[in-house]
Amino acid sequence: MDLIYAEATPPGRGGVSIIRISGNGSRAVAERLVGPMPEARHAYLRMIQDDSGLVDQALVLWFANEQSFTGDETVELHLHGAPVIVRRVGHMLAEQGVRLAEAGEFTRRAFINGRMDLSEIEGLGDLLAAETESQRRLALRTSSGELSRMAEKWRSLLIRAGALVESSVDFADEDVPDEVPAEVFDLLDQFHTELQKQISGYAAAERIRNGFEVAIIGPPNAGKSSLLNRIARRDVAIVSDIAGTTRDIIELRIDLKGLAVSFLDTAGLRTAGDSLEEIGIERARQRASGADLRIHLSPTGVIDTSLWQPDDLAVQSKTDQGPFRPGLGVSSLTGEGLEELLETIYSVFSVRSANAAVISHDRQVNALTEAKSAVNVSADMPAELIAESIRQAAVSLDRLVGKIGAEDYLDVIFSSFCIGK
Structure with a gap:
């Protein structure tokens, strides 16, 4: 196989940048840069030099065949985290015929060499x-x-x-x-x-991996966009008293006590005023039907029975403006009831996740x-x-x-x- 190299740490400025070299002959390539490294899996403090002089001071390790992540002979160069140093060392490796690795190529070699299965x-x-x-x-x-x-x-x-x-x-x-x-x-x-x-x-594990979806649905001016903004703690959706303001679906992804959850702000459910709003309402219905959970939000607690599914939540909005009815309620203005709502959503998804497969x-x-x-x-x-x-x-x-x-x-x-x- 070709000798390959790549930066194993995120690109950019940092305390340390690690360049990984893999393939038979990696040690010989590295020793032409830094000098001898007698023992595998030992760290050596070495100077990297080229014809112009000192390039960097580095901590260098090498791993023999069958002792590395890929299964091939591997070298790691722990450099100072300056992009200019990484580029210079990369040029020096390229001059020795070592090519830049493709995405996932180190892991692919680990698979080919039997170090990992699919x-x-x-x-x-x-x-x-x-x-x-x-x-x-x-x-x-x-x-x-x-x-x-x-x-x-x-x-x-x-x-x-x-x-x-x-x-x-x-x-x-x-x-x-x-x-x-x-x-x-x-x-x-x-x-x-x-x-x-x-x-x-499988279904529960797949949702953990990809994230759960919660659709916020209800009539126009129910406070759906305001609730999304309150959950986000920033303005991610336009809020207006004009009915039909939200026409496309707006998504907010959060970490809900360790679970990935995407909240969907949807168009208000009503008889459409024009063709564009009609498209938005239809998209809202389709996306809500496929979501893992629906919040039926309205000031009166009314729900759309055509979209109601088990575990769905009927939530009264704008509780700061009027009498609070029994059940779940939330004020997007004050935040009252939000923690209880999020805790209820988490409880539903944690039950579904309990028997997740591998x-x-x-x-x-x-x-x-x-x-x-x-x-x-x-x-x-x-x-x-x-x-x-x-x-x-x-x-x-x-x-x-x-x-x-x-x-x-x-x-x-x-x-x-x-x-x-």
Whole structure:
């Protein structure tokens, strides 16, 4: 493979900038810049020099094959965090034939070298993109290999079941114990149950990863935009007494006690005054229908029954202007009732998140669904068909961790990685 390099720390001015070099021959390249580094995984204080003199003073480490993140020989140059130094060292590496890495290329090499499987890489990508504590915890479970360990356990069930079925086929004319077929189905039932648990928890995990959506809906002048601004603690939506001011959907994403939640300010629900407002109202209805939760906001507590779904919240607005009715209420002017409203929303989503699976990507749930469907077998099926079903389930597990069919996903996955990873 080519020798590659990239800045592993965020670009710009800082205390330290780290340049990572990977590929066989990385140590030799670095030693031409800084001098000898006898032992792997030891830090050396070295001077980086070129023909013009001293470039920087750096802390340098190197890692041998099989001891680095990528699995290839790797060097890290810990430089002073000045962009001009990073650029100069980059030019010096390029002069030695080391090219700038592509996005995610270090992680791709870790996958090729067997240091990580595809599910762990997806978890790493989620970890790098995590904005909230719940996203961090979910991503860390996958990136640390929890799903991979589950897949290995499921594989062992299939191996045991497959061996028993193959024995019944190979020795059909001999005295095969009656309990063998029963054990096969017990193993497949366990396999089926454990996969179904992950599949059932996929929706919650996917929402944790991508974030929940809360649509604020109601009639014109109900205070929807004012509520959005109050949640944001800044003006993100235009507030006006003129009905129909909000026509497009305005989104606000916040960290709600560790959960990523997007609030949607929508057009007032009424008979449209013109064609543009009609488009806005239709968009509001469509987006509200697909949201995870709806706040039905109005000064009178009226709700739109056509959009009402379980867990929805009927909230009285403008409680500072009139009598407060029993239930949830909020004043966007004073902030009264806002904390209670946010706490209620969090309670709804925390319950939904309680049984979140480890899997959180479409690719993963599709692989598990295929594996589960493959073992829908019965005792009256020929042993040869049962054996083939088990083999098909094993293939789907291989697809889950990227042992086969990974090429279809690599470019998509790595396109979201930064260049230094």
